Amino acid sequence: MITVTLTTDWGADGxxxxxxxxxxxxxxxxxxxxxxxxxxxxxNPLKAVFALQHAYQYFMKKTIHIVGVGGKISQGSDLEVPEYICFQYNHHYFIGPNNGIWEALFGEVPKEVFALERSPLSKKFYAFPELEIFIDAVGKLAMGMEPKHLGEMVPCKLGRRIGLPVKKQNQLLGEFLYxxxxxxxxxxxxxDEFYQVCNNRPFSIMVGMQRQQYITDVIAEDYNEGDSSKIIALFSFTGYLEIAVPQKQLTQFVHIDKNTKILVQFYDSLEEKERDEGTLL
Incomplete structure (x- = not known):
């Protein structure tokens, strides 16, 4: 059986x-x-990166993963006609735009990628070229063809990796990805990075403004620890720090925009932490 996954910005209206x-x-x-x-x-291809990055590895080998997301995260992908590619990576097949998304997804640039040929029929679907180009590629892969049979080898556009938090001796300054x-x-x-910097020291995690309800100093084990009056922090299955509010939506509890930061402050002693907390509003 051929398995195909879809990660797109096409919306849920069908x-x-x-x-x-x-x-x-x-x-x-x-x-x-x-x-x-x-x-x-x-x-916003980086949102697609995060969604697929933590899902594709759970599928069986030779699954075909389709990414249908516009936009770009590379300097060299501003093309009049978007280029679509197919390649194999880590025993999986991938089909999508050549727009820098793949370096962010894998942490490296795939070595052998192949441009998908546009058939005369694809002009019929110029506003939705994936309808012809992607399906034609899936059909050929399902027949046992390899990506190298689907088009000429082309350079994979360089993108950028998911941003790392700013790290200091006693701080981690992060941002929301998803x-x-x-x-x-x-x-x-x-x-890994959190506990490496923490080194068994006391800490506080603050989201946005410096107010008590936006601060926690423990790592929870599930989403129901604590009450709905302040945030909790835990590590999700992705391996990244997650911020939540029990029985509420974080985005309705805290004003969050693209500039909102997450500050993790580490202290050398409980006394130092208590002095710092005494200055909060």
Missing amino acids: LYTGAFKGKLVSRVPGVQLVDITHQVDVL FDVYGNGITNISK
Whole structure:
């Protein structure tokens, strides 16, 4: 059985997704379709990166992963006609735009990527070229062809990796990467990095403004620890620090925008921590 995953910004109303799925199951009968998400922010490929990065590895080898997200995260992908590519990485197949997304996804640039050829029929779907180009590629992969048979080898556009937190001796300054359907915010502070800097010292985690309800000094084990009057922090299955509010949505509890930071402050003693907390509003 051929398994195909979809990570797109096509929305959940069914217009684009429905047309794509209908055409794909007609081309490849029996294909197993799995939706990673269709609600990536429009033209925000980094959101697609995070969603797929922590999902694809759980699928069986030779799964075909389709990314249908516009926008770019590279300086060299401003093309009049978008270029679409197919390649194999870590025993999985990937199909999507050549826009810098892949370096962010894997932490390195795939070595052998192949441009997908545009058939004359693709002009019919100029406003939605994925409907022809991606499905044609999936059909050929399902027949046993390899990416090298689908087009000429091209350079994979350089992008940028997911930003690392700013690290100092006694601080980590991070940012939000992703908000799930529950409103919980996943940051770019990894568990390994947190405990490496922590080194068994007391700490406090603050989101945005310096107020008590936006601060915690413990790592929770589940989402229901504490009460709904202040934030909690825990490490999600992704391995990154996650900020939540029990029985509430973080995004409704704290004003958050693209500039909101997460400050983790480490202290050499409890006395130092208590002195610092005494200055809070």
